[in-house]
Amino acid sequence: MPFLRKHLQSVAGYTPGEQPPPGSPVIKLNTNENPYPPSPEVFRALQTIDPEWLRRYPDPTAIAFRKTASEVLNIPPDWITVGNGSDELISLIVRAVVEPGATVVYPMPSYVLYRTVAQIQDAQPIEVAYDEAFTFPLQEILDAQGAVTFIASPNSPIGNLVSEEALETLAANLQGLLVIDEAYVDFTDTTALHLVRQHANVIILRTLSKGYSLAGLRLGFAIAHPTLIQNLNKIKDSYAVDAIAALAGAAAIRDQAHKNSNVQKVLRSRATLHQNLVELGFRVWPSEGNFLLVQPPQEISAIALQQHLKTQGILVRHFNLPGVADKLRITIGTDVQNEQLCRILKK
Amino acid sequence: MPFLRKHLQSVAGYTPGEQPPPGSPVIKLNTNENPYPPSPEVFRALQTIDPEWLRRYPDPTAIAFRKTASEVLNIPPDWITVGNGSDELISLIVRAVVEPGATVVYPMPSYVLYRTVAQIQDAQPIEVAYDEAFTFPLQEILDAQGAVTFIASPNSPIGNLVSEEALETLAANLQGLLVIDEAYVDFTDTTALHLVRQHANVIILRTLSKGYSLAGLRLGFAIAHPTLIQNLNKIKDSYAVDAIAALAGAAAIRDQAHKNSNVQKVLRSRATLHQNLVELGFRVWPSEGNFLLVQPPQEISAIALQQHLKTQGILVRHFNLPGVADKLRITIGTDVQNEQLCRILKK
Numbered sequence: 001m002p003f004l005r006k007h008l009q010s011v012a013g014y015t016p017g018e019q020p021p022p023g024s025p026v027i028k029l030n031t032n033e034n035p036y037p038p039s040p041e042v043f044r045a046l047q048t049i050d051p052e053w054l055r056r057y058p059d060p061t062a063i064a065f066r067k068t069a070s071e072v073l074n075i076p077p078d079w080i081t082v083g084n085g086s087d088e089l090i091s092l093i094v095r096a097v098v099e100p101g102a103t104v105v106y107p108m109p110s111y112v113l114y115r116t117v118a119q120i121q122d123a124q125p126i127e128v129a130y131d132e133a134f135t136f137p138l139q140e141i142l143d144a145q146g147a148v149t150f151i152a153s154p155n156s157p158i159g160n161l162v163s164e165e166a167l168e169t170l171a172a173n174l175q176g177l178l179v180i181d182e183a184y185v186d187f188t189d190t191t192a193l194h195l196v197r198q199h200a201n202v203i204i205l206r207t208l209s210k211g212y213s214l215a216g217l218r219l220g221f222a223i224a225h226p227t228l229i230q231n232l233n234k235i236k237d238s239y240a241v242d243a244i245a246a247l248a249g250a251a252a253i254r255d256q257a258h259k260n261s262n263v264q265k266v267l268r269s270r271a272t273l274h275q276n277l278v279e280l281g282f283r284v285w286p287s288e289g290n291f292l293l294v295q296p297p298q299e300i301s302a303i304a305l306q307q308h309l310k311t312q313g314i315l316v317r318h319f320n321l322p323g324v325a326d327k328l329r330i331t332i333g334t335d336v337q338n339e340q341l342c343r344i345l346k347k
Numbered sequence: 348m349p350f351l352r353k354h355l356q357s358v359a360g361y362t363p364g365e366q367p368p369p370g371s372p373v374i375k376l377n378t379n380e381n382p383y384p385p386s387p388e389v390f391r392a393l394q395t396i397d398p399e400w401l402r403r404y405p406d407p408t409a410i411a412f413r414k415t416a417s418e419v420l421n422i423p424p425d426w427i428t429v430g431n432g433s434d435e436l437i438s439l440i441v442r443a444v445v446e447p448g449a450t451v452v453y454p455m456p457s458y459v460l461y462r463t464v465a466q467i468q469d470a471q472p473i474e475v476a477y478d479e480a481f482t483f484p485l486q487e488i489l490d491a492q493g494a495v496t497f498i499a500s501p502n503s504p505i506g507n508l509v510s511e512e513a514l515e516t517l518a519a520n521l522q523g524l525l526v527i528d529e530a531y532v533d534f535t536d537t538t539a540l541h542l543v544r545q546h547a548n549v550i551i552l553r554t555l556s557k558g559y560s561l562a563g564l565r566l567g568f569a570i571a572h573p574t575l576i577q578n579l580n581k582i583k584d585s586y587a588v589d590a591i592a593a594l595a596g597a598a599a600i601r602d603q604a605h606k607n608s609n610v611q612k613v614l615r616s617r618a619t620l621h622q623n624l625v626e627l628g629f630r631v632w633p634s635e636g637n638f639l640l641v642q643p644p645q646e647i648s649a650i651a652l653q654q655h656l657k658t659q660g661i662l663v664r665h666f667n668l669p670g671v672a673d674k675l676r677i678t679i680g681t682d683v684q685n686e687q688l689c690r691i692l693k694k
Binding site: 001005008012016019021033034037042049050051053054055084096098099120147177200213214216218231233237238239240241243244245 | 348349350351352353355358359360361363364366368369375378380381382383384385389390393396397398399400401402403404405406407431432434435438442443444445446447467494495522523524547548556560561562563564565574575578580581582584585586587588589590591592595
């Protein structure tokens, strides 16, 4: 098609994990969904949907959601903007900051969408490798001085946390924008949220997809200095978040007790699954997310194992990326699901 | 903020029409919402939402919605892609087709978002003026040979339809992509849908915001040759449409009888309001949409009238655009709302 942009012909696009239709008899441990349902408050909120809210355009700024998030996070509403999932915000940030040919820097392995979004923008992705011990490559990332730098912490698929000191060093010494993607923050104890108060070039991304069990709702948000938020709002889709998502999202984030209780269950299961996989001869990396990076015993290839598990009705994720191509990422399921996984692995 | 892209500093962003919070005692005739509620089938579908659908990522391709749309439109599902409102698809198309500095062509007045999206992309917007009689400027648009050309038909804020012959001529003679934005198609009798079968450079945009009364849901779709659809899918947000919107949207588009019945009511009210405004001394243009472009009697300025109506609890839209700055766009409301408008105008 001659009218398509030339550089897009070599862009592969992002390949999301397999999403079998609802109701498929499959144990889905491939896309880091929370195994427990969202807060009952979400369903209570859905019962109150007024035809008027669907007939009319939603509030462009989703103020009802931002006010609730503001109270939960103790940060003013004008430091927050919303997106149709944090994926949309990743794309929006790159479009706001990265000139064609400029650099998008991130460590690898990490979230592959950073690469895809950079390629779509005709930017230059600079992938700084974690070493074999998965040490965070702070100096190389600093030296690269990206127009934008993406740091996921906790970082999928490894599960590692990036230290506060490293993030502080990046914030203070990068000329460009530092995006700290905290999609998995609910499964750990620390956050870099305070950095946005001290550094106007830091933006934090959050999502309701993981801790709040709302991947199907598409609601993410960004926290940064109001001037940066205003600039993002200028180019964002006016009605990025629909009326139902804003309503249900506010109900979910208000119910911290439900989220925390689900998270505690996931953390207990993560410890058990970690232990069980080690006993089965797997190498397992410490994880601060709702997933484990594992390397099968020497005689078994990661891809072959993924395929075998699929025939047994269990989906896990393989990434053809430097440092993890011989490993698999397994989402923490319910205890029943994790035990079923271990039973099959034992055979 | 030094890290923001230079050209964005002069971009104003899109200013959506005022969206007062739900429950505000206001007659809202400013953003072309349908005055009648969406299909009861939508609410029946919302009652069936399973926690699993929210916990899990949605189907990236929204196949359930596309299958239903496919049956209604009699076009295969792989000729359709979905977006978070057709606004998202407008942005996606420009990012897929327009190199920096290349041209985005559209007649003016038309949907102002075409300009905003072109500016954000650092493209060159070429605005071809309708003349005073609002004649479609076919030859100038052809001569401009845009990388992408946007034609809204029916076209807001004028209300005019672009003839089939004109669209056919554009499709056959433009080297770039021709986007026919049919947001208001449900309020008229004709569609350019057949053009996508004959021309690989034509893409049709549809939305559920107007005819289906679902502006709050954010669901739009595009129809084009499967090769073009695949290329758009490659760069689109993987989960652009959430699980609830896909479900509710399918229910809405399946219920053609409800949509058609609402549309008939709007068309009857449009004829009545048109007549009443003429009797009040307004000049009123023929409209194929759910709105009327009107010019107040000579002694009254459009902006002053808009402000006065606002103090009386009625919102209408003014566009500071060539050819319509002395006019107002009034959305067709319920008969009660339209009569209230006329009562106030009479004073």
